[in-house]
Amino acid sequence: MLDEQLLTAAAAGEAAAVREAVTEGADLEARDGRRRTALLLASAADHVEVAQILVAAGADPNALDAQHDTPWLVTGVTGSVAMLRVLLPAKPDLTIRNRYGGVSLIPACERGHVDYVREVLKTGIDVNHVNDLGWTGLLEAVILGDGSAKYQEIVRLLLAAGADRELADRDGVTSLQHAVKKGQREVADILRG
Structure with missing residues (x-):
């Protein structure tokens, strides 16, 4: 009771x-x-x-x-x-994985939680953690994001924290290639940076 x-x-x-x-x-x-x-x-x-x-x-x-x-x-x-x-x-x-094999950073990147991403990156969480889909936070921000200002900022934050822009998904497609394919010009420019 x-x-x-x-x-x-x-x-x-x-x-x-x-x-x-x-x-x-x-x-x-x-x-x-x-x-x-x-x-x-x-x-x-x-x-x-x-x-x-x-x-x-x-x-x-x-x-x-x-x-x-x-x-x-x-x-x-x-x-x-x-x-x-x-x-x-x-x-x-910080290494416990959700049902998709991701750490807390990854859904935050997917959902566009800029302030959370900024804060959680200060903890030393693995910025290049790969989930069961073969995606990092950077890949999720591009693949599942819409390229808007909040996703652009997340991409900047991830890169500043050491995200590997060359890490590709299981099909060998990088974040930059995904951004170009989705027409996310601003995100692609940040990734080329």
């Missing part, structure tokens, strides 16, 4: 109820039907205050759910810089 209260309150962003459940001894690593912990529920919904309480109590930022997400990995999907900053003191494993 107490564990369910914790999970429900975390998902709803009810900080006072989370604090109460933690104080009364709820299991920080209790799981819902999809194996999500309270910290994962809070992270996915960007309930920063709830996450602060859970991290301070010792919740695990690396707890995998049934979909192979963790509190840390979902920050790349949501793009929440505030949540990234809450979770970093808990020392998340």
Whole structure:
């Protein structure tokens, strides 16, 4: 009952109820039907205050759910810089891979989360990590991005952080070749830089 209260309150962003459940001894690593912990529920919904309480109590930022997400990995999907900053003191494993074999940087690049990419690159995360599709963050930004200003900035950030512009996908196609094929002139110019 107490564990369910914790999970429900975390998902709803009810900080006072989370604090109460933690104080009364709820299991920080209790799981819902999809194996999500309270910290994962809070992270996915960007309930920063709830996450602060859970991290301070010792919740695990690396707890995998049934979909192979963790509190840390979902920050790349949501793009929440505030949540990234809450979770970093808990020392998340930056090498844990999502169900696609990617680290948190890759979905952030795909979704155009410029501020998140800027912040996560400061952590030393592997800028050239290759996921199960054979794509890096740079390839995802070009292949799945639209070439708009936010994707141009992500490409700049990745290159400044040491992204290898010559890393090709499984078919041997580089980011530059993808940009040219998609008509992303500005991105192609940055990649030629």
